Amino acid sequence: MAEAGDGQLLQLRQEIDRIDGEILHLLSERGRLAHRVGEYKQAAGSMQFYHPDREAEILRRVMADNPGPFSAEQVGRIFREIISAGLALEQPLRVAYLGPAGTFSQLAAEKQFGHSACFIPVSNIAEIFRQTDSGATQFGVVPVENSTEGAVNQTLDLMLDYPLQICGEVELRIVHNLVSAIPLEAIRRVHVHYQTRAQCRQWFAQNLPRVELCDAPSNAEAAQRAAADPQAAAISTLAAAQHAGLEVLAQGIEDNPENSTRFWVIGKIPTRSTGTDKTSIVVGGAHRAGSLHALLAPFAQAGISLTRIESRPARSARWQYVFYLDFLGHQQDADVQTTLQVLQEQAAFLRILGSYPKAVY
Known part of the structure; x- marks a missing residue:
């Protein structure tokens, strides 16, 4: 028995089929252009195909321009996969995460890199750093803090042990x-x-x-x-x-319904300023009264917003501490450069862990 309005339904389906064909054509054209970009980079001697800053700019633009009815996050996820597939045409990214398969770390890695990357499960966080530092993988995804339980101290400590950069962040809603x-x-x-x-x-x-x-x-x-x-x-x-x-x-048995974990993407590449960035540093002050105030004051004076402060015992001396700071801005930004110069004069120790685009969604 024919459904009422079958003719109209057929027309709508034919229109969807036509649009699907246009999407497929445009995807193919985008893939060819991405391949040409890769060839240009190779000819110029550059082997860096993945640029977190460029990807973040694309995602923010399409999410801001999204006319609906899909949500901005849905559009972002679709374009993340398109970018991932385009990168795989040149060189599938190898990304280490805390395994085995099915962990939140894998979900975070897939959210950041899309499903066309090659994900390598390892047995512990330290191994993620070793794999990335050795070049066995180009990137690693490591948990750094949970909204309920706070910092992942092992990740913080390992950032001082390896000459790696933070080049991205992922925020993941955690459902247990x-x-x-x-x-x-x-x-x-x-x-x-x-x-x-x-x-x-x-x-x-x-x-x-x-x-x-x-x-x-x-x-x-x-x-x-x-x-x-x-x-x-x-x-x-x-x-x-x-x-x-x-x-x-x-x-959904977690006590906090807003329970989330933040991950860092670690690698060996710097990122340029996108205008919506974070910088992470670790700093130690002299062991005297007012030293913490001296470390924090330059940020207040420059109007730079600190988003996180975490203390860890210093390895150089008992009962002394270093402070991990996250703040808004990029180390290439003029106000951040000035602030870091002032901080260098005040601090007994300072290391920039990386500047990177803020999580897009």
Whole structure:
């Protein structure tokens, strides 16, 4: 039986087919142009195909120009994949992340680089730094802070151990799920990453107060261990649960519904100023009264907004500290250059960890 309005529906579908053909033609044309850009770079002796600053500018422009009905973020994600596919025509990027497959680190890496990059899972954060520093991968994606639990201290410490630059940031909404092959009442153990456990304290207290919590190095590894343990569950991503063959028993069990993690993209390339950037530094003051004020005052005087301050014990002396600072602006900006010069005169130690585009979405 024919549907009412079949003629009109057919017309609409034919119009969609026509537009799909135009999109395909334009994608092919864009791919050819991207290939020509790569050839030009090779002829000029440049092997740097990926430019986070250029990508951020493209994404911000198309999101700002978006007329709807798709959301700005949806448009950004589509264009991220188009850019990723274009880069893969020249040289698929190799990106290290904290594995195994299905971790939040993998999701962050895919959000930053698109699905056409080559993602390399490694066993720990230190290995991400080693892989990137050695050139085995061009970039690494490392967690730096969680909105609930604060800094990832290992990442901060390793930034001082390796001559790498921060060249991008990713913000990822974190959703934790209880997954298992057995019903809730049969669970005796939960395999869970230590930070995940801290982010789900209230849920555990209310729903599984007597189970044993077993530390796992990542959420994806937790899912794999639960799959091999007939009395266990895990807290993991949906992707890790599917990969391990587990069912979702409870979704979104994090205590803070706005729980998010920020990641740094580390590599060996500098980025230019885009006008919407952050800079990260680590600085140490003399061990005397007022030294922290002396380190922070130049930012206030220049009207530069600090977005993060984190202290860590200095390795050079007991009970002395260095401070990790994030602020708005790029080290190429005139006001930032002046401020860093003043800070250099005040500080006992200063290292610029990188300037990079702010997370786009």
